[in-house]
Structure formats: structure tokens, C-alpha cells
Amino acid sequence: MSTAQVIRIAMSSPGDVSGLKSLFASGRLAPGDVLAVLAKTEGNGCVNDYTRGYTTFAYQVLLAETLGVSREEIARKVAFVMSGGTEGVLSPHVTIFARAGAGGTASGPKRLSIGVAHTRDFLPEEIGRMAMVHETARAVRAAMTDAGIDGERDVHFVQIKCPLLTSERSEDARKRGRDVVTTDTYESMGYSRGASALGVGLALGEVDAGRVSDDAICSEWQLQSAVASTSAGVELMNCEIIVMGNAAGAGSDLVIGHSVMRDAIDGEAVREALGSVGIHVNGSVRTADAERIVNVFAKAEADPSGYVRGRRHTMLNDSDINNTRHARAVVSAVIASIVGDPMVYVSGGAEHQGPPGGGPVAVIARA
Amino acid sequence: MSTAQVIRIAMSSPGDVSGLKSLFASGRLAPGDVLAVLAKTEGNGCVNDYTRGYTTFAYQVLLAETLGVSREEIARKVAFVMSGGTEGVLSPHVTIFARAGAGGTASGPKRLSIGVAHTRDFLPEEIGRMAMVHETARAVRAAMTDAGIDGERDVHFVQIKCPLLTSERSEDARKRGRDVVTTDTYESMGYSRGASALGVGLALGEVDAGRVSDDAICSEWQLQSAVASTSAGVELMNCEIIVMGNAAGAGSDLVIGHSVMRDAIDGEAVREALGSVGIHVNGSVRTADAERIVNVFAKAEADPSGYVRGRRHTMLNDSDINNTRHARAVVSAVIASIVGDPMVYVSGGAEHQGPPGGGPVAVIARA
Amino acid sequence: MSTAQVIRIAMSSPGDVSGLKSLFASGRLAPGDVLAVLAKTEGNGCVNDYTRGYTTFAYQVLLAETLGVSREEIARKVAFVMSGGTEGVLSPHVTIFARAGAGGTASGPKRLSIGVAHTRDFLPEEIGRMAMVHETARAVRAAMTDAGIDGERDVHFVQIKCPLLTSERSEDARKRGRDVVTTDTYESMGYSRGASALGVGLALGEVDAGRVSDDAICSEWQLQSAVASTSAGVELMNCEIIVMGNAAGAGSDLVIGHSVMRDAIDGEAVREALGSVGIHVNGSVRTADAERIVNVFAKAEADPSGYVRGRRHTMLNDSDINNTRHARAVVSAVIASIVGDPMVYVSGGAEHQGPPGGGPVAVIARA
């Protein structure tokens, strides 16, 4: 069985690849083992955030030059998931997910295992609809198999990169006599994230197959996955899926656990997630325990009701600062205050990922 | 001895005075008892934040019409302290400080008492310099006397509204052959806040009189007050000072306590402040205790080092969102996650108010 | 016949009413003659722009106190149209429209005349639909009669303040078994502006009655009015209409003319509008002519195609600055560079008001 590695590296700017370069140079990480690059970049996290493209390009150049292959090949083999927005105390960084060929014994304790899968390419008219939900669910199961994870309850985080609709893609559907879920590019991101999340929910038995429908996507918010984290990007037409869970016999020294924040200030859920990997916290994590934490992953969104704990918030009416920016600042501050570290991964846009205004939170820690 | 009242009221917009109007109508509060109006308004909290002026005007109109006096008289008799910026979960609201003539016995337990004082008007060349520090220190002592607070350690929050330099004021000094601390209006706000905070520190024995000097203001950051909260406004040339502390025999059913956040994610300090008024917290405040809390008051600023807990933050380099906005989002999220309520008072700009990147945090609660 | 007065006054802040106060004090303007207050205030012009409410409140307080009547009565009798956003060189100001009882002779040359009318209150389900279009058209004709304007071609600017849908209003319709045009508050502003503009177009014969339908509103962009300028506000449920045109025998010394900007940089249209009131311009207005200009009124929007003159613009993808802010900066700069004065009125959101990406531009000048 393969061995998962998860390494968090600080970045001094969106083009900074020096940390990973050093790991390669020192032999601590083999360039060919890299499965995924998950970055928190310092743009606005919204439409015109080019820090995501910059970081992707910089890491593709590094990997291509190091491995002596084309950038196109790197793009095919490695998943690049970029989440823009380091509001508040959030600290720009990249998390490298890697997997070495061997290691582990089938009889050992459950440890972190990472599985990867892709869906087929979607047609524009499938994006944000049931075809996407079902195909994503299938691929999530395939990624579980790839990871050697048997039970749904051993899956703790499913990171998905999904496509969106551009005007060209919508036009292509229209020419073939098909309609799309929305012609608004920005809105299509939400539908794609939502359908992908419901695919996770379906695969893991979190949502009732009988209740998921085209109409329910981005509408029936009580349908939720507690472990899905999805983000839409323009550069692909399929879903790239990274399943993280614990598997018996995985050769890693890491474990993963999760909980669900019921709202943006739900510190108890963060403590529950930490507790699930054996880090018990009253107020803040003790120094000794802090060293065990590799990273925390969470989704954030402004509560669509306009209220948090019965108090009016102003995030949805703010025409100067996008509400996702506010939400990331809040959730990251809550997590940082508990783990004592602002270099965590908090991403915006949480359709069907936890309850409205809340979202999944997962922890990877040394066992 | 007089009885302090502190009432927190939600606002639906910067012009919403309906809550206070209802309190007057119901007889729960006598209009003439109002000492100060401390609001958290939903603007950007920076230079062009007109929500502060709007709220001030709206409350002045209400009080003037209710009491049948001119708006000018209201402006002279009531302190209006407006802090703009409700980033993240912060919920717009106003805190009304009032004081009724009688109540309390000299022999009772220590309870919240509020004292008010003004400095003389400053000359432009005195703003942000030692003349301001000394005169503010004198007025803080006067406000303590007004509140019947004997000991420095019984003072837990000193809210000061201080002046700033406009180009006209700087020019006036220049014509008289005097120079001012800075000709930059925005910078002068920091100097004025800093000198006022050092005045508090001097009055309460927090800073060594021998070390405070013109050069030390906004430079020697280890000189700090743990209870000062100062904000600069264009509409006055003196300092308006509200001292909050506990006094034996005060007739209020409220108490106040405080602590100092060492950085923006210092949840432990928030728990210490709560503990100091008898609310003991592990993670978050219990529901029963939550009802005791009247409001939490804190200062926030982006750590000037560019780092929080050794991690690079991006607040100081963000040209889209002012760093004070980021800082308020963070500190309010941390406090809200602990007290379970986002309607708290967090204000930006913390020169000499707690350590760099941190700031005072105070709690008023029912005894 | 009554005499129209149009006076432009600089504002030093959203609460500054000193200019109008002076006009009253000097007797140059009678408080009771004020028909409308049209302001360009220095907020963001988007959802959380409270400078509009602040200015409205400040002028209502001034007028109520001056005339010795309630603020409610002022709100009923005077139209307050607030346009937020003074991007680029735009200079905050208010334009006061007034009308004195007498003056003019039926035989004189055509001069500026101002007419006012209101529609009935709309039901929520009527907003943004044909009921609104027809009722607005009727009221525009009534305002023309009020102004003594006979021909459609003598109408050069129709300023309308129209309602929007809040969640309460949508809910009210739903309870009565009716659906609304959209449940999105922000979107409802566009539908209301669009339907009001089509009402103007219908009244003036600019659009073919047979082609206007519920489906065409905010969809068939070739249906346009060349003189409509509409803005939505939360404080009313009907439309307030101010028609400006030239009428024979009007006693004013002012005239009005207009043209239509085909895109945001269409300087020629600005020159045509100036030419229509007898100010002929090659590059920029000559000093002597500049003194004749009272104000220029224009609508601005980011070209929805994503292109201006075949060049990609980035306004629609900018998540830091709202596209209406960009558009106002551009159109006002073009106008200011031609008239040599940045204190002009440029308002955003131009549905069915001129062509996509363009908009009406009108000039009021001394004859």
C-alpha cells in the first residue's frame, strides 16, 4: 500500500516556489510523487483573482523543469487546486499532497490515505445537474477504492475541482439545442460546486438519493455533505477528486478527522475536529499538541439568512468587500485562535457543504 | 452616588434610532440621563466613512427633539463616540451609557461606575505631544473622581475621543511660528490616539513618567495602557473622557473587568476578561452566562511586524481592503466565537493601547 | 405659468446643507418653492451606500425646520433623488429644482419648464412589469401637462424615482398567491428602473407599444428611451416623476437639450447635447460658454458586451470595484473634459436608458 505525505509550505508571494524546490533538492520529497498542490493564495478569491493562475503556472514550471517533462503533462498528472483570499490572519501557503509507492501493512492502525479519481468530461448542459451528481458520486467511490478506504465513515475530506460555464460553453449547448443551468458564469460556479458536493453526499450516503434532483441543487440546502470541499475552475471540463480518509494498513504517520461548523463562529466544531484526531482542547491547543497538526481545512460562507446567532451581519450588503472575503476572515480567525496558527486553509463558497452559513472542517495531524 | 446604566441596542441602519426612542417612550431610560452614545456603524471605519456622521446626527436630532433643546446643546452635553467598520460577523449597534442621580450605598460591593471629564481645548501644536499627554492624564484622574473610583486597578476601560489635525489647524500653528507633529491628517489621528492613550497610562501608573516624551509617542511601543481605547474625530479640539471602573457603593447591578490581547487571535485574553467578572469559560460561554454579558469592548490592529504567531499576514500590503478592516474582522470573530454573540464593540487603531498587534479587551456584565 | 429654477450647489460632505441654507437666508430661493433635491453623494453608489440616506435626512431636517412643518410632510411634498458615487473627478453636489408660482408669457420663446407627477402605489407583483410601464407612461404624460409641454420632442430629461422589492414585499405577494419578477432585491432595482424607463419611452413614442411586454423588460435592449433617467429606492412604492423640457411661454431664463451617448467614451454626443442648447464646441467649451451651463446630467453603465470600441474592458470581472463605479468615473471624465467642469451629474444603471453601454446626456443652460 502506498504512503501518503502532506507537507505545508509558507509562500512569500504567489510566484514563490522556493520551499518545494528545497524539498526536492534535499531529497525529502520525490518530485514524481506529487499528487496535488493545494494553495491558499493572496488574491481576492473572486472573479479577477489572478494569483491562482500565477501560482499554478509557477508550480507547473517548477515541476516540468524538475521532472524534464512538458507543462501540459504536469497539468494532466497533478491536481492544482487554488483557493484565493488570505483575509485577516490567513497566511499564504501551499499544501503538497504526495504518495510514495510502498509502505504500510494491512494489519496496522488506520492512517491517512489519499485516493484520486477523475470523472469523464461533462457536456455544458450537464454541469450543475444530476448527470454531474451521479458521475461525481461514481468517481468518489473510485477514489475511495484507490485510497483503500472501505467505509464511508472513514472519509473525512473530499476536495473536488469542478468546471464552470463560460459563454462559449453555453453557446455550444445552445447550438446543439440544449439549455444550460444558467448563462451567468459566476452563478454556474455555485451550481457546479453544489452538484459536486451532492455527488460526494450521494457516494457517502449522506443524502437520500430519492431527494436529490435538478431542482434541489442549490435550492434544498438541508441536503449536505459534511466532508465535501469543492471549487470551480475554468481550465477543466471534468471533476478532479481527492479523497482523504483513514485506511487500515496505510503506511502514513498521519491521521485525519473532521467535524462541521454550524455557523462561522462555531469554535466547538473546530475542537471536535481536533478531538477526533486525539487532540483534546479546552480553549486553545497546547504547544505540544500544536506540533502534531499538519493543517486544518475548512469552508466558509456568509450566512445567507443575513444573521449569525440572531444578530444582523452586513456581509451580504457590502458592495466594497465581497461577502466571501468577510467569511474567510471570520472562519480563519476562529480556527487560528484555537490552533494557535494562522497558516490554515479556509476556502469560500460552501453550497451543500455543511449547513447554510457553516461548513466542514477537517484536521490532518501526526498520529 | 449615581447609578450607571449600560444598554446595547441593535441598529438596522446608520440612521436607525428607533431602539432608543422606544426606551424613552417606555420610560425605561430617561433622556436626560444619557451620558454617552458609543456606536459601531457599518461604514469602512476609515477616512470617508460617513456612517459615523450620519449616526451622530440622527441621535443628536432624536435627543434634541426629545429633550426640547438645540442640537448644539446635545453635542456639548453628550459624548458621541462612533467607531466605523462592522467587518465579518460584527453587528451594527449602539451602546448607551447613562447615569441616574441617586442609588448605591458606600458600603456595598464594587459595581460599575462611570465618570466623565473633558480636557481643555488643545492648540494644534499640542496634539500628539506631551502637553496632550499630561492634560489627558489630569482629566482621567478627574473622571475617576467623578466616578468615585479610588484605585487605578479599579479602572477597566477608558474611552477617549480626541482631536486631529486638519490643514487649517496646521496652518494656524504655522502662522504663529509653531510646528505641528505632522501635517498629514491621517497620521495626526494616530499621534492623537497615541498621546491620549499614554495620558491614560500615566494617570493609572501603567507607564513610567520618566520614559514618556515627545519622541516616545508612536515610537516606543512598549509604553502601553491596558485599558485605554482612543479614537480621533474632527469635530472637537479637546479630549472627551469616559472612565469605566468598579466602585464601592455604586448602585449599579453591573460590573466591569478587562484583560489584554497579546495578538489578534488571543482567545485566552478574552477568557481572562470574562473570568475577571466571574464568567468562567473553557471553550465558549455557556448560555446561562451569556445572558449576563452586556457588551465586550476591544481594540484591534494589524500586527505591524507583518507576522502573527510567526506566520506572514497580508493585511499591511492589501491595497484593496484597509488593514484596520481586516483586523476588526479577526478580533471580532475571535470574541464572538467565545461569547457566542457577534454584537460586540471592536474598534481599530490601537497605538499604545496594549502591545503592537494586540489590544485591551473589557467586559461589562450583570453582577 | 410658473418659472423653473435650477441651482447647483457644492457639498463639502453628505451632511452639508449650508449652501441651501444660505440661499434661503439671502432670499434668493423661497423654501416653499423647492420641488426636488437631486444629489450626487460621495458613497459607493451600491447597496450599502448610506450617504444617500444621510443627505436625504439632512435636507429633510433643514426644510422641515425652515418651513416649520414635519419631516414626513417634506418627504411627501419634495422629491429626493440621491445618486451615490463620485468616482474620478466627480464632485459632490446637489441640484435644487424649484418652481415659483408666476412668470412667463404664452408667447415667449421655449424655455425650461418642469413638471411633476406621481403614479399610484404599485403592488409588489407589478414592479418591473407592464402594469408599471403603463402607469408610469400615464404619469409622464400628466407631468408633461403639469409642465405645459405639448410635444414629445420638447421633453429632454425625465428623472424617475421608482420602488424596489424587499423580501417583505415579495413575501406579501406570495401570501396573496402572486409571484414577483425576481426575489433578488438587487435585481429588482434593475427591473424597476427598466420598466420605468420603458414607461417614459412609451409616453414619448420612443418605443413601439406592440413590442413592449413583460418578457421584453430588461431583455430587449433595443427598446430604449433617449431621455429617461431612473433610479430605484426602498422608501417608496410608487414612481415620482420629474419631466424637464422646453415650453413656449415658460418664464425661465434656462433651456434644456439632450443627446445619447452610444458608448461610455462618446464625446461627440456630449458636444451634440451642448450644441442643442446653442453651445457649439470643437474640443472643449470656451470660458464664456462655460458660464452658461447650469449642469449636465448623464447615465453610465459598463458595456455588457465586455468590450468598448472592440477592446476588452475589465469592469464586469472586477470583484474589488463594482462596475457601476468604473462606468461613472469614465463618463464623468469624458463630460468634464469637454465642459471643463467636474461638478456634473452622472448616475449608474441605465437599463433601457439609451443603448447598452451608453446612455442619455442632457444639458441645462442659461438661454
Place this chain on the structure above:
Amino acid sequence: MSTAQVIRIAMSSPGDVSGLKSLFASGRLAPGDVLAVLAKTEGNGCVNDYTRGYTTFAYQVLLAETLGVSREEIARKVAFVMSGGTEGVLSPHVTIFARAGAGGTASGPKRLSIGVAHTRDFLPEEIGRMAMVHETARAVRAAMTDAGIDGERDVHFVQIKCPLLTSERSEDARKRGRDVVTTDTYESMGYSRGASALGVGLALGEVDAGRVSDDAICSEWQLQSAVASTSAGVELMNCEIIVMGNAAGAGSDLVIGHSVMRDAIDGEAVREALGSVGIHVNGSVRTADAERIVNVFAKAEADPSGYVRGRRHTMLNDSDINNTRHARAVVSAVIASIVGDPMVYVSGGAEHQGPPGGGPVAVIARA
């Protein structure tokens, strides 16, 4: 004598190098002839604008791969001048400056010639001071010689990329017992731009050598160059200088001319610059003439007086949108409305480059 080529290419994103790649592929431009890449990128143009770094990196990768050399060598041989900010109608693009070895006859008419020079590296304490002014002046003369331009009046645009002070650089000076002009990184950019511009002014006889001093830099604003365009970057310690002018016998089919905008809405200056290359304009450029224009280059800044043509502007008090963003939106709109094309180069920050609130404007056109 060498032949100058200037090619403007639209960009679809900060990483888009496809246009230049096509030019190389078609043989229209030889990769080795590229002297400078001057881009207008779609970031905020302020501190955290990473579109500049992204575009630089993308073009360096393209040139390095095309020429088969290292990126470091490309960085040494080609000047990359990135100006962020495409506010309003500004359209993202790159202008490629190239020079082929031969062409032209000494007896021909004056045509565009481009000269390049570098200063020596500066010590931190020299940045923003007279040492920088003098060394820059020397290098400007050297670049004139390189271009074969004899007279100062034949120089029409001098683009300079200059260094700035980081905290490390200031600390280095301090350790050697030297002080720097400012320890504020953002402010040091202004000093460096200002000193570089005065270097141009000195070289071209625009400013009196006797009046330029350390104290005058960024203080005596009447000292100006009418052709300097300077921008500061962190990646160098010297100045890279590109002189553009007309030289007898230059083999190009291009000419250059300039004027100076007295303020941000000075359309007449734009017309003068066009007139200086033989394009005579009343209102807007005629279609036939439009095709002659290769690009327009201008500097923009918010008038530091707070007024434009006697009207208050709000750019300097806007804490949501940086004043340089407003200024670029205005100047580009004015230029675009005259030349009928929004794909022009307008850059912010104009210390000693034209008068306060104004700036140089240059035109390169086909002869």
C-alpha cells in the same frame, strides 16, 4: 542605424503571451530584437498587485524558451516595465519595443529611435536623493547617444524603471551608519520616481541644476520633466532607461511627439500631442487618422490639492479605492474619448512628471 519597432498586443489575461508568440512564429518579429516589454496589466496597480509579476514571469518564460537561454539572462537583457491598473475603459495590453540592427539613412527625415541605458546600482541611501538624480541624468544622455538623438527637444518620452527601499535595504544602510530618505517602503517608491524624473529633467535642461537638491525632491513640485515616466520596482537596484525620440536617419516608419496635461481632464493637451505627430483633431480623431496611432502613453495622478478646476474631488479621501485607480480611470477615459480607442497606456504616480495633478502624454504614430 538601427530600426525601431513598436507593437501593441491585446492580452486576454495577465498570463496571455499568445500574441507575441504568434508574432515570433510568423516571423514578423525576431525574438532577439526585443528591447522592452511595457505592459498594462489588470491588477490594482498598488502594493499587492501580482499581475505585474505574473506577466513578467510569463513573458520571461516565453522569451527564454524561444531563445533557448535562461530566464535570468532574459531578465538582464530585456526591460520589463509593468504598470498595473486597467480602471474604467482601459484595456489590458502589452507594448513591445524592438530594434533591428540595420536600416535608415543619415539623411532621411526624423523618425522614432529608441535608446537604452542603465545606471550603476545605487546604495540604499542614494535612492531618492541627488546621487540618483545625477547618475540618472548621465544615463539619460547615454541613452540619447545610443538612440542617435542629438537634441533635447527631440526626446519625447523617457520611461524609467527605478528601485525602491525595502526594510532589508534600509537596515543595510543603517548598519553602515547611513540614513535613508524614508523607511516607509511605499513612500520610497515616490522618492525614487521623483528623483528619476528630476534626472530626466536635468539631462534635458528642463530643470535648473541650481534648484535641484535633496530637499527639493518630492517637495518643489514646480521642478518638472515634461517627458519623464518613471515607475519603481523591487527587483532592481539601478535605473533602466528607455529614451524615445525622433532622430534624423532612423529607419523606422514611426514618429513620436508629446505634450503635458495640466490636469486630469486636459483634453487639449492630448490633442496637442496628436497634433505634434501630424494628427489634427477637433473633437475626436477621424477614422483614417486613428489607424496611424500605435499607442498613447500618459501619467496620471489625483490632484494633490484636492481640487480639479476649482471643484472638490474625493479621490484622496477614498479608503475603498486607491486614488491612483481613480486617476487612471479619468485620464484614460479622456484620452480614449479623443483617440477613439481604450487600449492606451496610462500609469499612476507622477512625481515631478508634469505639474501636480497632470502629467506627460506622448503619442507614437505611423509617419
